[in-house]
Each structure stands twice: as structure tokens, then as C-alpha cells.
Amino acid sequence: MKQDRHDGARATVTAIKDLILAEHLKPGDPMPTEAELVDRLGVSRSSVREAVRTLVALDILEVRHGTGTFVGQLSLRPLVEGMVFRGVLLPGDDLSVLREVVEVRRGLDLSLAPRVVERLSGAETDDLRDCVEQMKALAAQHTTYPVQDRQFHLNLAERLGNALYGQLVAAFWDIHTTVAPRLGVVGQRDLDVTAAAHGAMLDAAVSGDLEAYRAAVEAHYDPILRVLDERHPAPVS
Amino acid sequence: MKQDRHDGARATVTAIKDLILAEHLKPGDPMPTEAELVDRLGVSRSSVREAVRTLVALDILEVRHGTGTFVGQLSLRPLVEGMVFRGVLLPGDDLSVLREVVEVRRGLDLSLAPRVVERLSGAETDDLRDCVEQMKALAAQHTTYPVQDRQFHLNLAERLGNALYGQLVAAFWDIHTTVAPRLGVVGQRDLDVTAAAHGAMLDAAVSGDLEAYRAAVEAHYDPILRVLDERHPAPVS
DNA sequence: CAAAATTTGTGCGTATGTATA
DNA sequence: GTATACATACGCACAAATTTT
Numbered sequence: 308m309k310q311d312r313h314d315g316a317r318a319t320v321t322a323i324k325d326l327i328l329a330e331h332l333k334p335g336d337p338m339p340t341e342a343e344l345v346d347r348l349g350v351s352r353s354s355v356r357e358a359v360r361t362l363v364a365l366d367i368l369e370v371r372h373g374t375g376t377f378v379g380q381l382s383l384r385p386l387v388e389g390m391v392f393r394g395v396l397l398p399g400d401d402l403s404v405l406r407e408v409v410e411v412r413r414g415l416d417l418s419l420a421p422r423v424v425e426r427l428s429g430a431e432t433d434d435l436r437d438c439v440e441q442m443k444a445l446a447a448q449h450t451t452y453p454v455q456d457r458q459f460h461l462n463l464a465e466r467l468g469n470a471l472y473g474q475l476v477a478a479f480w481d482i483h484t485t486v487a488p489r490l491g492v493v494g495q496r497d498l499d500v501t502a503a504a505h506g507a508m509l510d511a512a513v514s515g516d517l518e519a520y521r522a523a524v525e526a527h528y529d530p531i532l533r534v535l536d537e538r539h540p541a542p543v544s
Numbered sequence: 545m546k547q548d549r550h551d552g553a554r555a556t557v558t559a560i561k562d563l564i565l566a567e568h569l570k571p572g573d574p575m576p577t578e579a580e581l582v583d584r585l586g587v588s589r590s591s592v593r594e595a596v597r598t599l600v601a602l603d604i605l606e607v608r609h610g611t612g613t614f615v616g617q618l619s620l621r622p623l624v625e626g627m628v629f630r631g632v633l634l635p636g637d638d639l640s641v642l643r644e645v646v647e648v649r650r651g652l653d654l655s656l657a658p659r660v661v662e663r664l665s666g667a668e669t670d671d672l673r674d675c676v677e678q679m680k681a682l683a684a685q686h687t688t689y690p691v692q693d694r695q696f697h698l699n700l701a702e703r704l705g706n707a708l709y710g711q712l713v714a715a716f717w718d719i720h721t722t723v724a725p726r727l728g729v730v731g732q733r734d735l736d737v738t739a740a741a742h743g744a745m746l747d748a749a750v751s752g753d754l755e756a757y758r759a760a761v762e763a764h765y766d767p768i769l770r771v772l773d774e775r776h777p778a779p780v781s
Numbered sequence: 782c783a784a785a786a787t788t789t790g791t792g793c794g795t796a797t798g799t800a801t802a
Numbered sequence: 803g804t805a806t807a808c809a810t811a812c813g814c815a816c817a818a819a820t821t822t823t
Contacts, residue, residue: 372809795813798810
């Protein structure tokens with residue numbers, strides 16, 4: 308080892324990670340107690356606790372008060388937390404961070420288009436159909452539908468055989484919907500347009516029309532991008 | 545408030561975040577000292593330190609020993625660290641995590657294709673040309689070229705007017721190149737193919753040929769995906 | 782160059798809150 | 803309800819790194 312006695316912080320973090328790998332622990336498995344980690348790693352309680360804090364922040368560990376420490380779910384929650392803070396800290400004159408997030412969301416959906424169409428053409432789509440119907444009904448009452456919106460994109464991503472894609476879609480959905488209200492971007496007026504866009508995406512996908520699906524995705528993100536344009540001209544067309 | 549005296553951990557984290565927002569601090573700005581945070585937040589030094597650890601893990605804070613604490617760069621480093629650990633912890637029988645990462649990289653590049661072609665057609669591309677030439681030269685000597693590879697994708701993303709896209713591309717490049725060696729995925733035999741694919745991407749972009757660019761992106765990721773296929777059949781075509 | 786001041790890093794003891802048996 | 807095990811919080815003392823005097 309390069310550092311036996313010193314540099315406890317970083318060394319302890321990697322030591323705990325190595326321990327997880329060496330014991331072949333999986334998400335949800337129990338970790339040794341703090342006291343046992345102190346013994347096995349040869350560092351103080353403070354160092355162990357601070358290292359555990361670091362790993363909890365990354366969702367590599369999970370601590371349940373009074374119960375114990377467990378291997379975390381390795382989710383993208385750290386990405387969401389960091390990007391949300393970035394969004395509110397660096398709004399920019401043109402809400403640039405929020406714009407970039409929306410553009411990434413559109414890019415993710417567009418890059419998934421071929422697979423979505425392939426998977427959904429002629430398939431069972433009751434869950435997605437339900438989401439769209441609820442959205443349209445709520446839009447008619449001038450009510451927002453965040454739950455249905457998120458569920459729609461999640462159900463879509465779940466059918467692709469790539470869990471990471473689904474988690475990225477969900478993560479940027481979370482970032483978007485958390486940052487937008489804090490910056491005063493509401494966009495309540497386009498509820499009908501957005502609900503209809505979801506329906507168009509679904510219709511295009513089940514009928515196997517790739518280009519129509521791509522167009523529907525564009526229409527889905529058009530309202531929010533126009534709201535951002537009203538505040539400041541887009542840096543790109 | 546539900547927790548006035550207790551729950552110092554989470555409360556202190558948000559208190560520090562609120563402090564950054566209230567003072568309008570930007571990345572790189574100095575933070576109050578630990579002692580001052582103890583006074584202002586009314587919690588113990590241990591709590592402050594653990595909260596700071598959490599924020600350092602998210603790159604919201606940065607600590608320099610003996611100097612002080614500063615606002616962090618809010619980068620995607622936490623995403624990289626988490627995904628790398630996920631990649632080595634959950635390799636799966638089919639190296640599924642690595643496959644998903646590569647597929648996301650391809651998706652990002654494909655979704656950027658229209659913009660790249662628009663921006664590069666007839667533009668100055670000396671830096672990108674240099675990268676490709678160096679790659680080809682190194683490939684001829686059967687040498688890997690990770691630096692040139694990363695630089696190519698970064699230079700590409702930098703021209704798009706969306707910093708987040710560039711950081712995502714760089715982050716998943718880092719994840720890919722960190723995880724692949726640990727799982728024994730080398731792919732040294734396809735150095736020529738990959739170098740040529742970069743050249744083809746550049747040629748297609750400057751000539752404004754969107755479809756040729758898309759094809760070159762596919763060719764770029766084809767070698768690594770074939771290597772993954774050899775170990776286990778792909779879950780999707 | 783050297784000493785002092787400042788700031789973060791580490792270790793340890795103790796008291797308290799919380800979940801489980 | 804009680805006991806036990808565990809995590810959480812606090813405070814102090816000292817070590818290490820950096821900047822300033």
C-alpha cells in the first residue's frame with residue numbers, strides 16, 4: 308500500500324469500496340458495523356463516519372438509523388442532486404442550464420426512437436394508453452399531470468432492455484421538474500399540446516412509423532423550449 | 545420545523561447549500577471556515593465536517609487541506625465514480641453494465657449528429673484533424689490512443705453550445721475506459737477500424753452528409769459491441 | 782530561512798436517540 | 803416494558819498542511 312498510516316479519508320473510502328468488492332456484496336446487503344470497520348481498517352471512528360458519509364452521498368452505501376449500514380442501490384440520485392443544485396445556482400441570463408437539460412432529454416428520447424418503435428409496434432400498450440388518457444383528462448381540467456408524465460417516460464424506457472437508459476431518462480425528468488419551478492418556468496398553458504404529443508408518440512410507435520415518432524418527440528419538447536426562447540434567444544437553432 | 549435540534553446531518557447539508565445560494569457564491573469562491581460554520585449553523589464540528597464530506601462527494605464543495613473550503617465545480621464526477629463502481633460491482637454474466645454504457649455513448653453521439661454536421665460543414669477543423677492523424681499513426685504502431693480519443697469527442701462536443709452534452713460525453717467516456725480494462729475487455733485488435741471511424745465521422749461532418757455521419761458513428765461503436773457480443777448474445781438487436 | 786498563525790484532518794470519550802429482540 | 807445493539811451528535815485535544823509574518 309502507498310499509504311499505511313496517513314491519508315485516512317480517501318484511503319478509508321477506497322478501503323470500504325474494496326471491502327464491498329472482496330466480499331461480493333450486492334445492493335441491500337448489510338455492511339459491518341462502524342466499530343468493526345474501525346477495527347478492520349485501523350482508523351478512527353471519525354474517519355470511518357466521514358468515509359461512510361461520502362459513500363452515502365454517492366448511493367454506494369445506505370445508513371438506516373439505529374439499524375445498520377447497507378450497500379446502496381447505486382442509483383443516479385447523486386447526479387440528480389448535483390444537477391438540481393447546479394440548475395438553481397447557475398441559472399444564467401437565459402436559463403441555460405435548464406435549457407441544456409431539456410435538450411438532453413430530447414436527445415435521449417430521439418436516440419431511443421428506433422428501439423421504441425421496434426418494441427412497441429403491435430405490442431401491448433395498455434399502461435401507456437392509460438397514462439395518455441389521464442393526461443388528456445387532467446389537461447382538460449387545466450391541471451398538471453407530473454405523475455403520469457414521469458410514468459409514461461419510465462414505462463417507455465423500461466421496454467428497451469437497457470436499465471441505464473431508463474434511469475437517465477428518469478434522472479433528467481427529475482432534474483427538469485425540480486429546477487423549472489424554482490426558476491419560475493411554469494408552462495401551464497401548453498398542457499393540451501403536451502398531452503396530445505404523448506398520445507402522438509404512442510400512436511406513432513404502435514403503428515411503426517419512426518419518422519412520425521420523431522416528430523412527436525419534437526412536438527413534446529417544443530412548448531418548454533419556446534418558453535425558454537421567450538426569455539432569451541436560443542444559442543442554437 | 546420538525547427537527548430543530550436533531551437530524552444535524554441532513555439539516556446541515558441543506559443549510560450549507562442554502563448559505564451558498566443566499567451569498568450568491570460561484571464555483572471556486574471561498575467558503576466560511578469550519579469554525580465559522582459551527583457558529584453560524586449552531587451544530588458541532590463533527591456535523592459540519594460530515595455535511596461537508598457529503599457535499600464534497602457531490603462536487604458541490606471542494607476542500608484544500610490547510611487552506612480552506614471552496615465552492616466546487618458542480619461537475620459530473622460523482623456520476624462517473626458511482627457508475628464505475630456499479631460497473632465493477634455488477635458485471636453481470638453479459639457485462640451488461642458496460643454494454644449499457646456503450647449504448648448510451650452511441651445514443652448520445654447519434655442524437656448530436658444533426659448539430660455536429662450543421663456546425664462542422666465547412667468549418668475550421670484542424671484540432672479534430674490532428675486527433676485523427678495521431679490516432680491513425682498510433683494505430684499503425686499497434687498502440688492505444690486514449691488521450692486522442694477523448695480529445696476528439698470533447699472537441700466535437702465543445703462546438704455545440706451545450707456544455708452539459710459535452711460533460712455527459714466526457715463522463716461516459718471516462719466510465720467506459722475505466723470499467724472496460726477491469727473487466728478484461730481490451731479490444732486492441734480493432735485499433736485501425738476505430739481510428740478510421742473517427743476519420744470517417746470527421747469527413748462526413750465537414751462535407752455535411754448527415755447519413756454518412758450516422759453510419760460512421762455506428763462503425764465507431766461496432767468493434768466494442770462485437771467484443772461484448774462474443775461473450776454473451778445482446779439482449780437487443 | 783524560520784517561526785507563528787490559520788485551517789483542515791484525525792482520534793477519542795461520552796451522552797443520546799432509535800430500532801430490534 | 804426492558805434490555806441490548808447500533809447509529810447519531812457533541813466537544814476537546816492534537817496532528818498535518820498551508821500561508822503569512
